[in-house]
Amino acid sequence: MTLAxxxxxxxxxxxxxxTANTFTDEPVxxxxxxxxxxxxxxxxxxxNQQPLRVVLVRSAEARERxxxxxxxxxxxxxxxxxxxxxxxxxxxxxxxxxTQFPHFPQAKDVFFGERPVREKSAALNASLQVGYFIIGIxxxxxxxxxxxxxxxxxxxxxxxxxxxxxxxxxxxxxxPGTDAWFPRSPRLTYDEVVTTV
Amino acid sequence: MTLAxxxxxxxxxxxxxxTANTFTDEPVxxxxxxxxxxxxxxxxxxxNQQPLRVVLVRSAEARERxxxxxxxxxxxxxxxxxxxxxxxxxxxxxxxxxTQFPHFPQAKDVFFGERPVREKSAALNASLQVGYFIIGIxxxxxxxxxxxxxxxxxxxxxxxxxxxxxxxxxxxxxxPGTDAWFPRSPRLTYDEVVTTV
Numbered sequence: 001m002t003l004a005x006x007x008x009x010x011x012x013x014x015x016x017x018x019t020a021n022t023f024t025d026e027p028v029x030x031x032x033x034x035x036x037x038x039x040x041x042x043x044x045x046x047x048n049q050q051p052l053r054v055v056l057v058r059s060a061e062a063r064e065r066x067x068x069x070x071x072x073x074x075x076x077x078x079x080x081x082x083x084x085x086x087x088x089x090x091x092x093x094x095x096x097x098x099t100q101f102p103h104f105p106q107a108k109d110v111f112f113g114e115r116p117v118r119e120k121s122a123a124l125n126a127s128l129q130v131g132y133f134i135i136g137i138x139x140x141x142x143x144x145x146x147x148x149x150x151x152x153x154x155x156x157x158x159x160x161x162x163x164x165x166x167x168x169x170x171x172x173x174x175x176p177g178t179d180a181w182f183p184r185s186p187r188l189t190y191d192e193v194v195t196t197v
Numbered sequence: 198m199t200l201a202x203x204x205x206x207x208x209x210x211x212x213x214x215x216t217a218n219t220f221t222d223e224p225v226x227x228x229x230x231x232x233x234x235x236x237x238x239x240x241x242x243x244x245n246q247q248p249l250r251v252v253l254v255r256s257a258e259a260r261e262r263x264x265x266x267x268x269x270x271x272x273x274x275x276x277x278x279x280x281x282x283x284x285x286x287x288x289x290x291x292x293x294x295x296t297q298f299p300h301f302p303q304a305k306d307v308f309f310g311e312r313p314v315r316e317k318s319a320a321l322n323a324s325l326q327v328g329y330f331i332i333g334i335x336x337x338x339x340x341x342x343x344x345x346x347x348x349x350x351x352x353x354x355x356x357x358x359x360x361x362x363x364x365x366x367x368x369x370x371x372x373p374g375t376d377a378w379f380p381r382s383p384r385l386t387y388d389e390v391v392t393t394v
Contacts (some may be wrong), residue, residue, distance in 0.1 A: 002232070003232055003233075003236060003336050003337050003338070004336060004337060004338030005206055005209060005210070005236075005335075005336035005337075006206060007205065008203070009202055009203060009206035009336075010236055010336070012202060012238045013202070013332075014236050014237060014240060015236070015239055016286060017239070017240075025247045028280050030393075031351075033391060034387050035199070035200055036200075037390065037391060038387065039200065039202075039207055039211050039212070040211060040261075041296075041384040041385065041390075042211045042212055042214070042381075042384065043211060043214075043328070043331070044216045044331065044341075045333070045344055046343075046344075046345045046346075047333050047384040048383075048384075050384065050385050050390070052390065053390055053391075053392075054390055054391045054392070055390060055391075055392055055394055056392070056394070057394055058393050059394060062394040070351050084200060090314075094248065096385065096389075099383060100382060100383055100384075100385065101382060102382065102383070103379070108271055120367070121345075123321075123324075124318070124320075124324050124365060124366075127320075127321050127324030127327075127328070128324055128325075128327055128328040128331070129327055129328070130325055130328070131240070131324070131325040131326070131327070131328025131329050131332075132332070134240065134241065134325070135210075135240070135328075135329070138202075139200050139201060139202035139206075139207070140200050140201060140202075141200070144241075146241055146243075147243075148243045148318075148321065149243075151210030158393070162249070168321060169321075170212070172289065182300070184239075185245040185297060185298060185299065185300075186238045186245075186296060186297055186299070187238040187239065187245075187247065187297075188247050188293065188297065190231050190235065192254075192293075193234060193238075193247070193249065193250055193251055194230060194234060194250075194251045194253060194254045195250075195251070195252055195253070195257065196227075196252070196255050197252055197253070197254055197256060197259040197358065
């Protein structure tokens with residue numbers, strides 16, 4: 001069974017792409033991040049809510065603050081990657097719904113008036129968008145190093161002091177360096193994951 | 198700024214792909230689903246935990262049970278799509294870690310011994326995988342119609358009576374039919390989503 005997606009694209013995005021643990025010194029430009037965003041922004045979210053927010057950690061001072069909240073084992077790569085991005089869910093995404101979901105602007109209040117409902121929806125949909133963003137980084141010919149080992153409360157207080165965002169992942173971005181990856185771990189088989197009723 | 202991914206692939210996966218609301222009668226085969234899974238299974242999850250589980254709803258009896266748990270507005274398309282898949286997080290994914298994360302088999306107990314910790318990690322990582330799966334459906338030349346409007350507790354009890362799975366999304370899959378989509382809604386601009394510190 002062949003896919004519609006060409007084989008080179010399959011390799012670039014999935015089969016040969018790997019989570020990088022080391023990177024070259026080559027910088028990642030704002031233009032590259034914009035090209036990634038302008039591709040993956042089209043992928044779907046419920047009510048077109050688009051809750052993902054991205055913080056590019058470019059200053060040495062901000063990088064140092066971020067590293068302090070990372071798990072020990074993630075600190076060296078967070079300290080040295082060409083670019084580090086904080087990916088977070090905006091729990092106040094509903095403020096944008098009147099413009100982003102224009103055929104039912106009341107969705108803002110009817111469906112998302114309650115903060116706990118918004119938080120749950122933002123967590124799910126921004127996580128989908130983290131998945132899209134990782135694919136987008138690979139589409140740009142770059143390697144992603146997504147991490148979830150960090151003090152989430154610490155990052156939220158440090159980078160989102162208004163209390164309206166929840167960090168989901170921190171992602172190192174760049175060209176893979178020497179010994180960039182471990183041998184690939186196994187994957188569950190189709191029969192272990194997919195059942196039919 | 199050009200991407201490494203070729204322009205046809207960009208269109209197929211992101212720019213021309215749309216959430217379909219109607220489908221043709223053409224069936225979606227198990228071979229197609231297997232090709233999708235065997236592509237997207239390589240995308241990353243934390244600790245290689247791969248918590249996504251997929252239930253293909255193929256029998257008329259199961260389809261009817263599912264439709265009963267969907268929000269009113271989602272029922273007609275759930276009833277008629279060529280294939281409907283329930284995408285869920287397996288909160289007991291840690292049982293697979295000794296084989297899936299072989300260089301640190303103790304991760305099963307050291308990091309994921311507590312059910313609330315597992316649930317949180319499974320929700321995030323299976324949601325990433327839902328994002329990958331949607332991209333994979335498009336890679337197969339099919340349209341995805343992901344939905345989150347349903348009674349989650351009802352679906353969990355009906356399809357996962359052992360209590361170890363949490364439904365995240367229900368996805369219609371097929372070739373787009375007539376009037377398959379609404380006009381595309383706007384997207385947030387780069388400057389609304391990405392900030393630099």
